[in-house]
Amino acid sequence: MRKPWLQIDLDVLKENVRIVRDAVGPSSEVIFVVKSNAYNHGAIPVATAAYHAGMRWFGVAYLDEALELRRVLDKPGLLVMGVVEPGDVPTLVQHRITPIVVSLEHGRALGDAALAARTRLSVHFKIDTGMGRLGVHWKQAAKVYGQLLAHPGLQIDGIMSHFATVEPGRPESAIAQAERFTDFDRRRRRIDPRPVMRHLSSSRAMLYYQEWDFDAVRPGIALYGYGTQDSKMRASTRPFLEWKSNLVQVKKVPAGFQVGYYSTYTTERPTTIGTVCAGYTDGFLRTLSKQGIVLVGGKRCRVAGRVSMNWLTVDLGRDSTAQVGDEVVLIGRQGDEEIWAGELARLCRTIPYEILTNIAYRTERRYLSSAGDAEPV
Ligand SMILES: Cc1ncc(COP(=O)(O)O)c(C=O)c1O
Incomplete structure (x- = not known):
């Protein structure tokens, strides 16, 4: 049965890891964010290959994601950047997983749970320097840090914050956030001279x-190879996830032929309509109706009519020789043509993150790796 699939090239990922590691240099650690199933690239193979390429820390949103990684990777640091609960503490300690602390109450609840379990929990303290989402407001951060520092169930091993906006053309808000972070760190060191991981x-x-x-x-x-095209940037990486499917029907049709729900596409001349097995249930957004592009036979072909749940239709042109079973590229490269999540994101007025993470979780992932690193260690 024909279905869409993902082809993920772990050799390119490993190259990206080396590029970023080299750009950052040895004085700072790199915490590779592999939440949401590694932005849908598959957390286990991605983290495993990245570990082989030298990555020693991974960040996720949920405890489950960290546990999944710990099952196959014993050594790297694992940071849960979402909000864990006191009931999670024994699991966190047992599996050496580091949660963040987002408030005084949260920190105390985790610390109390650690004490009750006769243990001490290693945490990273999150400061809200302007994102307004998670963490202790920067004005209260030093005071709350001091209060949690005194908690015998907690060991604060890191401090972190997150930028809301980073626009080099308008850097003011990012600079303000970085200053709040540095200022907090300065005040923190007066009460806690230990080095902690600051990120x-x-x-x-x-x-x-x-x-x-x-x-x-x-x-x-x-x-994952996105957002690194600007020549002023320190690193340039390449995408390594390709999303493919097949033509499941090909029809030669006359002028005036109507295609898809509500017949929003009518052929102007005799042409070839190809039906592709991929729809919005697979993550090919319905917003791409009549404007999306896919690659067939090394050519860019426009989506004809509405994208439906499991299929989309494309106008392949009058002289097309395409046949049932031909490969269709939804994201990736075919011949000299390419289409990446950034282009789809612009068409949908969204960001590549959403295009990638919207691809259905169940989609089959096929891994390419010269070193056989798709297998867990
Ligand atoms: C707290 C935190 N840190 C790091 C990241 C990684 O962000 P990016 O993919 O933009 O590098 C995220 C992603 O959303 C995040 O939530």
Whole structure:
């Protein structure tokens, strides 16, 4: 049965890892963000290959994701950047997984749970320096840090924050956030001279601002090959996920032939309509109706009519020799043509993150690797 699939080239990922590692240099750690199943590239094969290429820390959103990684990777540091609960503490300690602390109450609840389990929990303290999402507001951060520092169930091993906006043309808000972070760190050191892992930058900040590397950076999208095209950036990476399917029917049709729900596409001249097995249930957004592009036979072909749940139709042109079973590229390269998640994102007025993470979780993933690193260690 023909279905869409993903082809993921782990050799390119490993190259991206080396490029980013080299750009950042040995004085800072790189925490590779592999949440949401590694932005849908498959967390286990991606983290395993990245580990082989030298990555020693991974960041996820949920405890389950960290546990999945721990099953196959015993050594790397694992940071859960979402909000864990006191009931999670024994599991976190047992599997050496580091959660973040987002408030005084949260920290106390985790610390109390650790004490009750006769253990001590290693945590990273999150400061809200302007993102307004998670963490202790920068004005209260030093005070709350002091209160949690005194908790015998907690060991604060890191401090972190997250940028809301990084625009080199308008850097004011990012600079303000970085200053709040540095200022907090200065005040923190007066009450806690221990070195802790300080991290602030995700991909964009990492790519533009070396001075904000601190002890670690937390890139995600850059390692998946997106958002690194600007020549002013410190690293240039390549995407390595291709999304493919097949033609399941090909029809020669006359002028005036109507295609798809609500017949929104009518052929102007005799042409060839190809039906592709991929629809919005697979993550090919319905917004791409009549404007999306796919590659067939090395050519860019426009989506004809509405994208439906499991199929989409494309106008292949009058002289097309395409046949049932021919490969269709939804994201990736075919011949001299390419289409990547960034282009689809622009068409849909969204970001490549959403295009990638919308691809159906169940989609079969086929891994390419010269070293056989798709297998867990
Ligand atoms: C806290 C945090 N750090 C780092 C990242 C990685 O961001 P990016 O993929 O833009 O590098 C994310 C992603 O959303 C995040 O939420």
